[in-house]
Amino acid sequence: MSSEPVGTLSELTAEGLFALLWDSMADLLGTAATATLLRRALRRASAQQPVLCGVATEREGLTYRYTVPPAWQQALDQEALAALRALTLELYPLLVEMTGPVVVRRLARVETLRRAALAPQEEVTR
Amino acid sequence: MNDPGTVAPIECLSSGILELDRILDGGLPARSVSVITGKPGSGKTILTLHVLFHLARQGKRCLYFTTLSEPTLKMIQYMQRFTYFDQRLLDERIVFTDLGSRARSQRPEQVLAEVSARVEREEPDLVAIDSFKALHDLLGDAASSRSFVYDLAVSMAAWGATTLLVGEYTTQDLASAPEFAIADGIIHLGTQPQERASARVLEVLKLRGANYVSGQHFFEITGAGVAVYPRARAPEVTGEASSSISERMTSGIAGLDDLLHGGVPPRSSTVVQGSTGTGKTLLGLNFLRAGVQKGERGLIFALEETPAQLRSIAAALGWDLSALEAERRLTVIYISPLELSADRFLYEARERVQTAGAQRVVLDSISSVALGVPSERRLHQFIYALTKHFRLAGVTTLLTLEVPEQFGAVQLTGHGVSSIADNVVVLRFVEVDGRLERAISVLKARGVQHETEPRRFTIGDGGMRVEGAFTGYRGILTGVPMPVTESAPRADWRKEER
Numbered sequence: 001m002s003s004e005p006v007g008t009l010s011e012l013t014a015e016g017l018f019a020l021l022w023d024s025m026a027d028l029l030g031t032a033a034t035a036t037l038l039r040r041a042l043r044r045a046s047a048q049q050p051v052l053c054g055v056a057t058e059r060e061g062l063t064y065r066y067t068v069p070p071a072w073q074q075a076l077d078q079e080a081l082a083a084l085r086a087l088t089l090e091l092y093p094l095l096v097e098m099t100g101p102v103v104v105r106r107l108a109r110v111e112t113l114r115r116a117a118l119a120p121q122e123e124v125t126r
Numbered sequence: 127m128n129d130p131g132t133v134a135p136i137e138c139l140s141s142g143i144l145e146l147d148r149i150l151d152g153g154l155p156a157r158s159v160s161v162i163t164g165k166p167g168s169g170k171t172i173l174t175l176h177v178l179f180h181l182a183r184q185g186k187r188c189l190y191f192t193t194l195s196e197p198t199l200k201m202i203q204y205m206q207r208f209t210y211f212d213q214r215l216l217d218e219r220i221v222f223t224d225l226g227s228r229a230r231s232q233r234p235e236q237v238l239a240e241v242s243a244r245v246e247r248e249e250p251d252l253v254a255i256d257s258f259k260a261l262h263d264l265l266g267d268a269a270s271s272r273s274f275v276y277d278l279a280v281s282m283a284a285w286g287a288t289t290l291l292v293g294e295y296t297t298q299d300l301a302s303a304p305e306f307a308i309a310d311g312i313i314h315l316g317t318q319p320q321e322r323a324s325a326r327v328l329e330v331l332k333l334r335g336a337n338y339v340s341g342q343h344f345f346e347i348t349g350a351g352v353a354v355y356p357r358a359r360a361p362e363v364t365g366e367a368s369s370s371i372s373e374r375m376t377s378g379i380a381g382l383d384d385l386l387h388g389g390v391p392p393r394s395s396t397v398v399q400g401s402t403g404t405g406k407t408l409l410g411l412n413f414l415r416a417g418v419q420k421g422e423r424g425l426i427f428a429l430e431e432t433p434a435q436l437r438s439i440a441a442a443l444g445w446d447l448s449a450l451e452a453e454r455r456l457t458v459i460y461i462s463p464l465e466l467s468a469d470r471f472l473y474e475a476r477e478r479v480q481t482a483g484a485q486r487v488v489l490d491s492i493s494s495v496a497l498g499v500p501s502e503r504r505l506h507q508f509i510y511a512l513t514k515h516f517r518l519a520g521v522t523t524l525l526t527l528e529v530p531e532q533f534g535a536v537q538l539t540g541h542g543v544s545s546i547a548d549n550v551v552v553l554r555f556v557e558v559d560g561r562l563e564r565a566i567s568v569l570k571a572r573g574v575q576h577e578t579e580p581r582r583f584t585i586g587d588g589g590m591r592v593e594g595a596f597t598g599y600r601g602i603l604t605g606v607p608m609p610v611t612e613s614a615p616r617a618d619w620r621k622e623e624r
Contacts, residue, residue, distance in 0.1 A: 030192070030224035033199045062230035099202040101213050102222075109217060 009115055014072035014080035017116055018055070021088070022066060024110050028103055031064040037098070038066070041091035049083040076116075084118055092120045136335050139252065139288055142180025142210070145354040145473070146328070149343055150311075151336035156288055158334070159279045160311030161258070163295040168315040169326060169347050170292045171196060172208070174254050176351035177290070179210040182219035186251035189244060189287075191225040194264075195257030195294070198224055210351045221248055225255070229264050234274050237261070241278065245285050252288045259293025262303060272304035279308050300331070310334040318342060320500060325467060328354060344469040355470040358507060360514040374574075375486070375522050378416025379409070381592020382551070385568045385577040390549055394572070395513035395523040397492070397544050400553030401531035404564060405585050407431065409553070410488035411440055411447075412590055413524050417486040418455045425457040425484035427475060429466070429494035433458045443589050457482040466498030468508045476515055487521050492543055493528040502542065509543045531555060531605065548572040553583075557606050558599065565602050566592055 025034040035057040046052040054069035072080055095103045104120040113119040138153035147153045154160060154177070164170045178188045192198045202222070205211050216222070223244060229237050245253060255261065265271040282289040291305055300306050312331040317324040327342040345354045374389035383389045390396050398406050407430070414424035428436055436458055440447045450456035459478060461471065479487055489495070492509060499505040509525070516523045527543065531554065544550045550569040555562050567580035580602040582593040599607035 026227060027223050029198045029202075031227040033197060063227055098199055100206045102202045102206070102216055105213065106217055 009076060012076050012112070012116065013074065014076055014084060015068045017076070017081075017084055017112070017118060018066070018068055018072065020110060020112055021084075021107070021118065024107055024113070025103065028106055029099075035059075035064040035066070037091065037094055038087075041087055041094055044090040045083075045086040049086040051079065051083045052087060055087075081116065084116070088118050088120075139177075139181060139186070140184070141177045142183075143176065143352055143354050145343075145356050146352070149328075149330060149339045149354065149356055150333060151338050154288055154290075155310060155333070155335060157283045157286060158310035159282060159289040159291065159305075159308065160313060160333075161295070161305055161309045162290055162292045162313050162315065163300070164315030165317075166294050168294075168317070169345070169352060170294070170315055171201060171256055172205075172347055173313075173315065173352045174256055174290055174292050175205050175208070176210050178220055178252060178254060179212060179215065181252055182215040183212070186219065187248060188220045188252045188254070189248050189250040190220060190222045191241065191244075191253070191255045192222065193224075193229055193255065193257050194226040194260035195292075198222065198226075207349070208351050209349055221250075225261070229261055234265050234270055238274060238277055238281070242281050242285075245282065245287060249285065250287050252290070253282055254290040254292060256290075256292035257294065258291035258305065259295055259299075262293070262305065268302075268304070272308075275304045275308050306332075311336075315345075316342075318500075344467050346470075355467070355473040358469050358472040358511040360511045361518050376416045376420070377409070378412035378414075378419075379583075379590050379592055381581060381583065382409075382566065382568075382590075385566070385581065385592070386549070386571055387575050387577075390522060390571070391574060392522055393517045393520060394548035395517065395525065395546070396549040396551060397525050397527050397547040398551045398553065399527040399529050399544065401555065402528060404553035404555065405583070405590060406526035406528070406553060407436075407490050408439065408443075408585060408590055409551070410490050410524050410526055411436070411445070414456060414486055414488055415445060415450075417522075418450055422485040423455055423457075423483050424450075424486040424488070425459065425479060425482045426488040426490060427471075427478075428458060428460045428490050429463045430491055432460050443587070454482070457484065463494040463497040466495065468495065468499045468504065471495070471498070472508065472512055472515070475512065476519070479516065479519060479521055485521060487516060487523050489523065489525045491526040491528055493526075506542055506546065510546050513546060544570070552603065554603065554605055556580075556596070556602055558596065565596065567603065 022034060022038070025037070039057050042052050042055055051069060055066065057064060057066045092104050107113060108120045110119060137156040139156055140147050140153045141150065162170050162174060178190060182188050192201065225237065225241065228240055232240070262271055265274055279289070291309065295303060306312060309332070311333040314329045314331050316327050316329070318327045326345050326347070328345045329342045330338045330340065339356060341357045343354055343356045345352055373392050374386070375392050376383050376389040377386070398409050400406050410426065414426060417424050426436070431439065437447045447456060447458065451458060457478070489512070495508070496505050499508055513523055525547065549571045552567050552569050554565050556565045564583050564585070565580045566583045568576045568578065579595050581595055584591050584593065596602050596607060598610055600610050601607045
């Protein structure tokens with residue numbers, strides 16, 4: 001699991017936030033489940049946020065990897081943040097459906113996700 | 127050489143399952159490495175999680191590595207169905223982490239470093255790797271596998287963690303996989319076929335430094351997790367209270383007490399055997415009722431009649447069982463013989479007897495218990511253990527046993543269990559002058575004088591009555607007695623035979 005990035009929100013990138021989300025999930029569920037659940041959420045969220053079509057997860061050898069739009073490597077902007085929020089809004093209900101409150105509670109404890117308003121809301125984690 | 131009095135006891139971690147702790151001689155030895163083995167579906171993960179959540183409740187920190195067995199997604203889903211699950215403990219006391227993704231893409235030393243780093247960060251009291259077998263399979267050759275397991279065991283012990291390696295190993299793996307040589311403990315979960323059903327069994331194959339209970343122990347998976355019922359075995363008899371040989375407990379039937387010179391000794395076990403309809407259950411109810419009248423609590427384990435049927439039988443004799451039950455002077459417990467597991471029954475029966483504070487217990491019947499016991503030898507062991515446990519608990523026990531009626535033959539023992547009992551009372555039908563009568567006799571009464579002559583007994587409005595001897599007949603226990611004529615006394619026949 002990668003360590004949580006520190007610094008202000010403006011110092012973060014969308015790629016870094018997505019990596020944090022991926023790593024936090026993969027630490028608990030493994031990369032196979034993480035990739036699949038994110039793919040499901042991406043499919044749903046991309047209708048509202050077409051930029052999410054640029055996020056891909058795929059199997060590479062014995063593990064899974066992801067790619068994000070090149071623009072996500074730049075400083076975090078509002079458009080990328082809105083896309084990530086749309087993604088998490090689709091993802092968290094899926095996680096609750098599959099695992100109850102266990103995974104979303106773990107994600108809710110990730111400080112950087114909380115600062116970026118990407119952490120699950122209290123009603124989801126309950 | 128150490129003085130036995132100065133040897134430090136091994137600290138144990140409770141499994142959260144009282145009976146499993148007893149089997150393990152106190153629990154899992156702290157800082158030990160134990161392997162939990164079993165086929166898929168044998169309950170390994172459920173047992174491991176049961177232990178983890180229990181320890182977390184005790185304030186211990188636990189780290190659970192999942193690998194490439196049951197997908198974590200599903201495990202998380204299913205574990206929430208058990209009452210031991212408490213989401214408040216997650217990430218506070220129990221940390222789940224996936225090791226499978228790393229194990230697939232990294233070298234063994236990297237995986238070991240990852241495990242060690244995580245243990246260093248969390249400083250857990252207990253580490254579980256589920257499935258370690260899956261990890262083992264990714265390690266490749268035997269040498270690197272052994273080295274990995276050894277380093278892991280050393281690392282976990284050095285960090286002060288007790289470790290559970292969970293895996294679906296085969297019997298061959300037990301002899302060859304290095305984890306079994308290195309592990310301090312091996313707990314195997316399996317099944318034991320029982321006719322068309324199968325029972326879950328748990329067996330401790332190894333536990334260094336512990337005087338564990340060997341053999342297969344029945345266990346169940348319930349909504350609360352794992353429930354273990356140790357195999358039926360007799361108690362260790364130490365400091366048993368002695369009773370005066372002159373003490374007697376009335377059977378509630380005056381004539382039977384006369385045959386026993388006052389009744390059965392306290393804490394003794396009595397087998398009442400006879401064919402169907404001879405009055406065994408009724409004799410048992412009489413025995414309980416007599417105790418209740420003297421202020422002693424009674425309990426009947428009924429495997430043949432339901433409580434409603436027993437109440438009806440008693441009511442026909444003018445006894446109100448319901449009233450005694452309501453006053454908790456009598457407890458009626460019905461157990462379907464179809465659902466019976468002898469080991470579980472012994473465990474629960476001891477608890478029930480203790481809860482009810484029973485001084486008199488009737489088991490009706492051994493014949494029905496036999497349906498739930500795989501072999502005659504096991505039945506023998508079960509009855510032996512049951513009577514010894516009850517004796518130690520200060521209980522006087524009466525067990526009924528159905529034996530087939532064989533006219534013309536004396537059937538003295540059934541299932542070989544009569545030899546275990548202190549006393550044996552035989553009931554049987556006897557054909558006298560074309561009429562069917564009932565006969566009762568005391569075949570055996572350990573340590574006390576008793577009459578051996580068969581007596582008539584009747585069942586009527588007043589209950590059971592033991593009457594006089596079958597005067598003028600011989601061979602009563604054959605069921606077809608012969609009249610003794612004055613012209614041919616028995617002694618003379620013997621002379622003739624010579």
